[in-house]
Amino acid sequence: MAVKKDLSIEYLGVKCENPFFLSSSPVGSNYEMVAKAFETGWGGVFFKTVGIFVADECSPRFDQNDKNGLPWVGFKNMEQISDKPTEVNFENIYKLKRDYPDKIMVSSIMGSTEEEWRELAKMSEQAEADLIECNFSCPQMTSHAMGSDVGTNLELVEKYSRAVAESTKLPVIAKMTPNITIMEPAAIAAIKGGAKGVSAINTVKSITSLDYENLTGMPVVNGVSSISGYSGTAVKPIGLRFIANLAQCKELEGVPLSGIGGIETWNDALDYILVGARNVQVTTSVMQYGYRIVEDMISGLSYFMDERGFDSVDELVGLALPNLVPAEELNRDFKIIPKIDLDKCVGCGRCYVSCYDAAHQAIDWDDKKRRPTINDNCVGCHLCLNVCPVKDCILPGEIEWKEGRTPTEIKVKHYYD
Amino acid sequence: MSKVIKKRYTEEADYGFNLRTAREEARRCLLCLDPPCSKGCPAGTDPGSFIRSIRLNNIKGAAETIRSNNILGGSCARVCPYDRLCEEACSRTGIDKPIQIGRLQRFAIEQEKAFKMKVLEAPKKKKPFKVACVGAGPASLACAAKLALEGYQVTIYEEKEKAGGVLTYGITPSRLPEHVVAHDIKTVKDLGVKFVFGTKVGRDVDLNDMDYDAIFIGAGLWGDKLPDIPGVDKEGVWTAVEFLKTARVEKTKFKPGENVIVIGGGNVAIDCAVTAKLLGAKNVRIVYRRSIEEAPADMKEFKYALKLGVSITTEMAPAEVLGQDRVEAMAFTSRDGVSTAKFKADDVVFAIGQKPEDMTAIAAVKVNEKGEIKATKSGKTNLAKVFAAGDVVSGGKTVVEAVAEGKEAAESIIAYLAKKEGVK
Ligand SMILES: Cc1cc2nc3c(=O)[nH]c(=O)nc-3n(C[C@H](O)[C@H](O)[C@H](O)COP(=O)(O)OP(=O)(O)OC[C@H]3O[C@@H](n4cnc5c(N)ncnc54)[C@H](O)[C@@H]3O)c2cc1C
Ligand SMILES: Cc1cc2nc3c(=O)[nH]c(=O)nc-3n(C[C@H](O)[C@H](O)[C@H](O)COP(=O)(O)O)c2cc1C
Ligand code: SF4
Ligand code: SF4
Numbered sequence: 108m109a110v111k112k113d114l115s116i117e118y119l120g121v122k123c124e125n126p127f128f129l130s131s132s133p134v135g136s137n138y139e140m141v142a143k144a145f146e147t148g149w150g151g152v153f154f155k156t157v158g159i160f161v162a163d164e165c166s167p168r169f170d171q172n173d174k175n176g177l178p179w180v181g182f183k184n185m186e187q188i189s190d191k192p193t194e195v196n197f198e199n200i201y202k203l204k205r206d207y208p209d210k211i212m213v214s215s216i217m218g219s220t221e222e223e224w225r226e227l228a229k230m231s232e233q234a235e236a237d238l239i240e241c242n243f244s245c246p247q248m249t250s251h252a253m254g255s256d257v258g259t260n261l262e263l264v265e266k267y268s269r270a271v272a273e274s275t276k277l278p279v280i281a282k283m284t285p286n287i288t289i290m291e292p293a294a295i296a297a298i299k300g301g302a303k304g305v306s307a308i309n310t311v312k313s314i315t316s317l318d319y320e321n322l323t324g325m326p327v328v329n330g331v332s333s334i335s336g337y338s339g340t341a342v343k344p345i346g347l348r349f350i351a352n353l354a355q356c357k358e359l360e361g362v363p364l365s366g367i368g369g370i371e372t373w374n375d376a377l378d379y380i381l382v383g384a385r386n387v388q389v390t391t392s393v394m395q396y397g398y399r400i401v402e403d404m405i406s407g408l409s410y411f412m413d414e415r416g417f418d419s420v421d422e423l424v425g426l427a428l429p430n431l432v433p434a435e436e437l438n439r440d441f442k443i444i445p446k447i448d449l450d451k452c453v454g455c456g457r458c459y460v461s462c463y464d465a466a467h468q469a470i471d472w473d474d475k476k477r478r479p480t481i482n483d484n485c486v487g488c489h490l491c492l493n494v495c496p497v498k499d500c501i502l503p504g505e506i507e508w509k510e511g512r513t514p515t516e517i518k519v520k521h522y523y524d
Numbered sequence: 525m526s527k528v529i530k531k532r533y534t535e536e537a538d539y540g541f542n543l544r545t546a547r548e549e550a551r552r553c554l555l556c557l558d559p560p561c562s563k564g565c566p567a568g569t570d571p572g573s574f575i576r577s578i579r580l581n582n583i584k585g586a587a588e589t590i591r592s593n594n595i596l597g598g599s600c601a602r603v604c605p606y607d608r609l610c611e612e613a614c615s616r617t618g619i620d621k622p623i624q625i626g627r628l629q630r631f632a633i634e635q636e637k638a639f640k641m642k643v644l645e646a647p648k649k650k651k652p653f654k655v656a657c658v659g660a661g662p663a664s665l666a667c668a669a670k671l672a673l674e675g676y677q678v679t680i681y682e683e684k685e686k687a688g689g690v691l692t693y694g695i696t697p698s699r700l701p702e703h704v705v706a707h708d709i710k711t712v713k714d715l716g717v718k719f720v721f722g723t724k725v726g727r728d729v730d731l732n733d734m735d736y737d738a739i740f741i742g743a744g745l746w747g748d749k750l751p752d753i754p755g756v757d758k759e760g761v762w763t764a765v766e767f768l769k770t771a772r773v774e775k776t777k778f779k780p781g782e783n784v785i786v787i788g789g790g791n792v793a794i795d796c797a798v799t800a801k802l803l804g805a806k807n808v809r810i811v812y813r814r815s816i817e818e819a820p821a822d823m824k825e826f827k828y829a830l831k832l833g834v835s836i837t838t839e840m841a842p843a844e845v846l847g848q849d850r851v852e853a854m855a856f857t858s859r860d861g862v863s864t865a866k867f868k869a870d871d872v873v874f875a876i877g878q879k880p881e882d883m884t885a886i887a888a889v890k891v892n893e894k895g896e897i898k899a900t901k902s903g904k905t906n907l908a909k910v911f912a913a914g915d916v917v918s919g920g921k922t923v924v925e926a927v928a929e930g931k932e933a934a935e936s937i938i939a940y941l942a943k944k945e946g947v948k
């Protein structure tokens with residue numbers, strides 16, 4: 108039978124139908140959009156950030172970049188917070204919660220003064236939102252009293268978190284910026300101020316590519332451009348890293364985390380959950396494909412849990428954390444020599460090129476037969492395995508112990524997608 | 525010199541995808557709004573959804589979509605004429621070439637098997653109604669599966685020893701390997717559908733005497749069809765159906781003669797020619813009375829036959845089978861009446877269309893002048909409790925259409941039995 112699992116999970120005291128939420132952005136900025144998202148299966152929505160400040164946007168404001176013709180590797184936006192009147196936004200939040208009581212509405216807010224933060228918190232509570240998220244992280248605000256300039260200033264993070272937490276009984280989440288060397292101090296400051304949860308990441312400051320017509324970055328606004336936020340697949344590794352760091356931080360123990368950045372498939376979501384997120388948020392892939400992608404997130408995660416015998420998402424949260432260790436703790440006594448399956452090999456020579464030019468000249472190339480063989484220079488870096496275009500052609504082979512090291516039982520990965 | 529390919533009879537004609545190549549192909553999909561490909565599939569297999577699932581790495585979800593919409597999803601993936609169905613509708617064609625939908629479908633169904641997934645499950649509690657299906661071809665299998673999923677008790681009667689109809693006794697295994705058909709049929713069996721083999725309805729049993737609440741006829745076209753020309757009674761003259769069935773049953777033990785002529789211009793003719801070639805015939809020639817342009821066969825299939833070294837002669841109609849007791853040659857006259865030709869032949873296969881056997885032997889259904897059962901689009905016949913669909917109604921279409929029609933007839937049966945439910 109079609110596998111339908113219970114994907115519900117408790118997050119900050121709120122029961123969520125599933126962990127898949129829209130992150131605060133244009134994908135959840137009015138009543139009709141959010142209603143459609145709920146109907147499609149999203150568990151909740153972080154509504155487009157509301158401020159007292161109403162944004163005045165530029166045009167155009169988006170760009171995406173590709174790698175070898177694969178578009179949307181990453182996405183850049185120059186948007187600020189909501190461009191709709193403050194009251195209209197809260198009215199929409201209120202109506203959505205009223206009409207979809209089982210779905211979760213998070214009010215994302217951003218003030219420019221303590222007073223504004225307090226006011227927005229109260230309005231969120233009046234609008235009957237379930238949770239409040241403080242946007243300390245938009246990297247392209249026109250005012251330096253707002254956005255990621257706040258998120259990188261520990262004093263302001265704590266002060267504004269406190270202002271919000273004091274003004275409402277709703278649980279408060281601090282949304283962090285990745286434009287910072289380490290995120291833990293800012294997260295700790297938010298918790299000190301009274302925030303109950305942390306979400307990350309907002310967008311990464313970026314220039315996607317240059318425009319040679321106007322000699323500026325993309326997108327071009329009247330001949331010029333700005334550095335602004337990058338998101339999508341390319342930022343997922345960065346997002347995962349920050350969530351794992353927060354999850355492993357002693358001072359933040361027990362703080363529920365929400366993972367954001369480059370989530371498109373159930374695997375992406377699961378990755379965040381395995382490194383400690385109880386909730387995940389999505390924007391860019393919805394901008395590319397629409398709300399419907401949640402259907403495959405729900406179905407894919409259900410099948411995964413069914414296959415591995417998990418009964419609730421809760422059991423998955425942070426499962427990979429014990430296996431993420433500092434570099435100094437890695438066993439460096441052995442090397443795994445790759446094994447080339449010459450029946451699968453198509454003779455492209457890419458392994459040879461990469462190994463010669465970028466590794467250890469450990470592949471010999473038979474230019475008549477067009478087939479590679481690994482020689483004694485191999486250090487087991489697996490560059491060849493990563494570059495080979497044929498599935499399962501190069502896989503981990505024999506384990507060799509470095510001179511003078513004592514062999515022990517080790518675990519090897521066998522399956523590569 | 526042209527390079528012809530040599531293959532064994534059971535060797536697969538086409539390669540499949542692996543996870544990596546499948547996702548590469550799915551990446552080409554435009555993820556269209558209201559996907560035209562899905563509209564192009566008669567059976568509603570919904571490629572728009574399953575390709576999206578593959579693209580988003582939800583492979584099991586893709587298999588689930590296919591199997592729940594099309595009980596013969598594995599077989600269809602191999603034999604559907606995509607170039608005039610889903611792939612013809614594909615928006616990507618406007619950029620370069622369509623997504624390889626059939627091949628992606630094949631990949632997903634292969635994963636269903638590899639992961640031992642059980643997508644469909646019939647309800648434990650059965651409805652108090654029994655339905656009999658005549659024939660175990662695509663139409664009956666689709667009808668039976670749909671009914672079983674709704675809790676009805678279904679028995680399929682099949683004249684032959686195995687299920688599948690044309691899938692098992694017609695289409696060559698190089699295009700449709702037996703294990704693919706077997707896997708599809710297993711999903712029907714797993715729903716609790718009962719099969720009675722070696723039993724011809726109307727000859728060995730009379731369903732009208734038995735306590736079935738409804739009867740479905742999906743008997744296909746298994747009547748002989750030979751042209752009215754001199755010499756067709758000679759040894760070595762075959763109907764396509766007999767020829768292919770013999771090959772499927774005897775496999776490589778079946779040895780056609782050195783020179784084989786296949787007459788016809790449809791996919792069936794090509795299957796016969798390919799079969800003859802793969803079983804070792806040296807010279808195989810397809811002769812068709814019209815032009816390539818008018819031929820109903822898919823270009824893909826013509827190309828495949830050419831690649832195997834089959835020759836194709838057009839605009840020549842059969843005139844006479846020559847020889848003593850056995851065929852020795854075939855005489856033709858050209859369409860324009862200008863020329864005649866004589867080709868040496870050890871076997872002659874007529875693939876000029878099939879017709880139904882006598883359907884009134886099964887039930888008192890109305891038939892048309894060709895013997896095809898008169899039924900509505902939703903499978904209703906002149907008799908309230910008798911339904912029919914597939915080739916026996918349409919006069920011969922495709923597997924996927926037989927599936928669609930079988931499914932639709934099941935809906936009619938369900939509606940008919942629902943009315944009776946209050947009474948029982
Ligand atoms: C050689 C050949 C190649 C083809 N190639 C393709 C292709 O590539 N792609 C495609 O889409 N379509 C193809 N078709 C068409 C396709 O196979 C048919 O449209 C489809 O099989 C029709 O399904 P059906 O269930 O109506 O009939 P069938 O598949 O003919 O099944 C009917 C079944 O009923 C049984 N039966 C008949 N009478 C009785 C009775 N009285 N009692 C019990 N059992 C009975 C028969 O033995 C048979 O098993 C091909 C057809 C042929 C002949
Ligand atoms: C067009 C656009 C507008 C955004 N607006 C907001 C916003 O108003 N508030 C906010 O907290 N984050 C905003 N974000 C950031 C996203 O919520 C999210 O944190 C980020 O894009 C990373 O996730 P993704 O890779 O799934 O897009 C915006 C992102 C994009 C692309
Ligand atoms: S996406 Fe819609 S709003 Fe934006 S430029 Fe295109 S048409 Fe206009
Ligand atoms: S990269 Fe892979 S396929 Fe290419 S030569 Fe090396 S082993 Fe063979």
Ligand code: SF4
Nearest residue numbers: 553554556561614615
């Ligand atoms: S029509 Fe083609 S491109 Fe569009 S969804 Fe279907 S397969 Fe993809």
